[in-house]
Amino acid sequence: MMDAYRRWIGENRDCIRKDYFEFLAFQSISSELQYAKQVRACAKWVVLYLQSCGFGAELVETSGHPVVWGEDLSAGSDRPMLLIYGHYDVQPVDPLELWKSPPFEATERDGKVFARGAVDDKGQIFYAMCAMKMLRSLHGGLPINVKFCIEGEEESGSEGLADALPRMQKRLRADSLLVVDYDSYDEKTPAINLGARGIMTLSVSLTGSNGDLHSGIYGGIAYNPNRAMAELLASLYDCEGRVAVDGFYDGVREPTAEEIRSFGRDEDILRYAKEAGIEAFGGEKGRSLSEANLLRPVLEINGIAGGYAGSGFKTVIPAKTVAKLSCRLVPGQDPDDVGHKIARFLKGRCPRGMKIDVDLNRGAAAYRANLSSRLAQAIGLASEEVMRRPCKRVLSGASVPIVGALARAAGADIVGMGYGLVTDLIHAPNEHFDFPRLERGLLTVARGLELL
Numbered sequence: 001m002m003d004a005y006r007r008w009i010g011e012n013r014d015c016i017r018k019d020y021f022e023f024l025a026f027q028s029i030s031s032e033l034q035y036a037k038q039v040r041a042c043a044k045w046v047v048l049y050l051q052s053c054g055f056g057a058e059l060v061e062t063s064g065h066p067v068v069w070g071e072d073l074s075a076g077s078d079r080p081m082l083l084i085y086g087h088y089d090v091q092p093v094d095p096l097e098l099w100k101s102p103p104f105e106a107t108e109r110d111g112k113v114f115a116r117g118a119v120d121d122k123g124q125i126f127y128a129m130c131a132m133k134m135l136r137s138l139h140g141g142l143p144i145n146v147k148f149c150i151e152g153e154e155e156s157g158s159e160g161l162a163d164a165l166p167r168m169q170k171r172l173r174a175d176s177l178l179v180v181d182y183d184s185y186d187e188k189t190p191a192i193n194l195g196a197r198g199i200m201t202l203s204v205s206l207t208g209s210n211g212d213l214h215s216g217i218y219g220g221i222a223y224n225p226n227r228a229m230a231e232l233l234a235s236l237y238d239c240e241g242r243v244a245v246d247g248f249y250d251g252v253r254e255p256t257a258e259e260i261r262s263f264g265r266d267e268d269i270l271r272y273a274k275e276a277g278i279e280a281f282g283g284e285k286g287r288s289l290s291e292a293n294l295l296r297p298v299l300e301i302n303g304i305a306g307g308y309a310g311s312g313f314k315t316v317i318p319a320k321t322v323a324k325l326s327c328r329l330v331p332g333q334d335p336d337d338v339g340h341k342i343a344r345f346l347k348g349r350c351p352r353g354m355k356i357d358v359d360l361n362r363g364a365a366a367y368r369a370n371l372s373s374r375l376a377q378a379i380g381l382a383s384e385e386v387m388r389r390p391c392k393r394v395l396s397g398a399s400v401p402i403v404g405a406l407a408r409a410a411g412a413d414i415v416g417m418g419y420g421l422v423t424d425l426i427h428a429p430n431e432h433f434d435f436p437r438l439e440r441g442l443l444t445v446a447r448g449l450e451l452l
């Protein structure tokens with residue numbers, strides 16, 4: 001079958017390129033209001049493209065940009081139901097002057113395709129849709145039932161889709177959820193993603209007076225909010241690098257030996273830590289890099305602002321100081337619960353008389369896929385056939401908030417796949433992909449469907 005697929009791709013190369021480049025031309029930047037029309041035009045293009053693949057497709061309106069919904073359920077109710085998720089929106093393009101060719105005019109150089117969204121996620125969701133076109137044209141239909149949920153706000157928080165999940169629950173129902181928005185392990189090695197950490201973010205502010213104070217006049221009298229913040233933040237950790245917040249680890253189970261074996265990648269982590277110039281390591285004592293990075297929750301202080309930090313000196317006791325905190329969570333932790341525990345901990349330690357405000361944002365729970373689900377096996381095997389290399393099973397230390405919620409709404413096993421590489425400059429100027437990887441993606445999706 002693989003030969004027939006490769007032949008089809010060869011015969012249809014011009015058409016695939018034309019469609020892909022058309023898709024890349026929409027300025028579907030979801031975070032900037034002035035592009036709303038372009039975002040919608042892009043969504044409509046995706047609807048038409050799915051229809052050209054034999055799918056019933058339409059826009060689903062949300063509180064934000066529309067979701068593109070597509071389905072082909074003609075395989076019959078005795079066949080599995082696969083839901084495929086991706087996004088048609090992209091990141092902003094600034095700084096524009098660093099692009100070597102216009103971000104929305106796909107340009108080929110040195111065998112690469114340069115454009116915003118070339119990989120993330122237009123390129124990747126495009127090959128998944130194109131795989132449907134190929135299967136239909138070669139077999140007259142799909143081997144299993146397939147639904148597409150392609151959103152337009154992944155790069156700006158997925159709020160529209162998150163709000164729409166409850167009312168979409170019925171149509172979302174599926175056996176498996178394939179998220180096509182990930183990287184391969186490296187150029188030669190395929191990977192499937194089996195989980196990501198959750199996230200919870202919060203801001204803390206301390207206010208000590210009506211306005212900034214002269215440190216000569218008020219020094220020694222007023223409790224300095226910066227000092228209080230430093231003390232508060234330091235108290236968040238114990239001397240073993242563990243988070244000292246009461247109940248922070250509630251529900252967290254110890255990583256199993258199998259998880260450590262399956263997902264451990266200390267050498268890679270050490271390499272990219274060294275590449276980033278990291279010499280000081282701040283993880284929990286007694287944990288491997290992989291455990292600390294993938295299997296354990298963390299609390300990070302992302303920013304501190306208060307008082308004067310410009311050139312020269314200003315001898316001031318700031319009126320107010322602010323810190324931004326975030327947690328990466330693991331299965332078993334509830335984001336809201338963790339947020340409230342941190343808030344309670346900080347409030348309990350705030351100096352008497354100082355005003356403390358803690359704002360919690362909407363969090364997202366971690367998710368972990370079933371290592372041996374049908375989908376994990378099918379996509380793993382398909383990518384091995386395509387790449388002729390054993391497929392790696394990986395976890396992401398980062399968070400893909402909507403994906404876990406989507407899998408729960410669909411009641412589906414979840415797997416992430418993709419042929420992106422860390423060197424593709426996604427979210428940065430000169431983002432690029434290439435046709436060999438687009439073809440691998442197309443083949444993997446098509447073969448995965450057959451195996452399922």
Ligand SMILES: [Zn+2]
Pocket residue numbers: 087120121154181
């Ligand atoms: Zn993406």
